[in-house]
């Protein structure tokens with residue numbers, strides 16, 4: 001990609017993301033736009049292995065910029081916006097879902113719409129929030145067409161971004177949402193019910209798998225299992241439960 005095009009693209013994505021964050025938080029942006037010109041110059045026309053090297057050296061916002069212009073798998077051809085993730089580093093919990101849906105693809109922000117609001121309520125019920133102590137992302141950063149499951153080759157192409165995010169965010173625990181995310185992280189082919197209700201380990205980080213909020217919205221009888229998983233996570237992290245539970 002040409003340097004000027006890449007620089008323009010990075011600036012446009014940053015502005016969009018900043019506007020959506022302002023909309024969600026209801027506060028004016030305090031961040032200054034980074035110098036994308038020199039960053040774009042360092043990336044333009046790089047072969048794939050050098051691009052990977054840039055990923056290795058990136059900080060969390062540089063990594064988001066790299067994801068927004070990534071063309072390493074065919075999902076880049078059908079996405080409106082890549083969705084790198086949002087939240088804080090040194091998070092209490094890193095939330096990992098399967099992939100962006102329609103609203104995430106439109107906004108570039110993870111877990112918006114009904115499922116996103118539901119997830120925010122779950123987090124609130126155990127004293128967590130995406131603004132304060134959580135980082136939210138997905139195993140693939142671009143929307144699979146029609147919300148189909150990501151293909152193994154798409155998951156593999158995107159894996160380096162999730163790996164790098166986990167290294168940078170250094171979460172105390174990971175919460176995987178849904179069977180696809182759980183199976184990807186734990187490298188198995190299990191049912192959701194076989195993975196939930198217990199702690200796993202991923203790179204020595206305690207990990208819990210529970211239902212995806214979209215699945216719970218379709219079947220509200222799953223709320224009890226989700227609440228039990230959230231309480232287990234909260235007890236481990238010594239997080240107070242908030243009386244009005246979100247599930």
Ligand code: SF4
Pocket residue numbers: 067070071072073074075076082140141142154157158
């Ligand atoms: S899904 Fe991941 S690997 Fe594929 S284009 Fe998007 S960011 Fe790149």
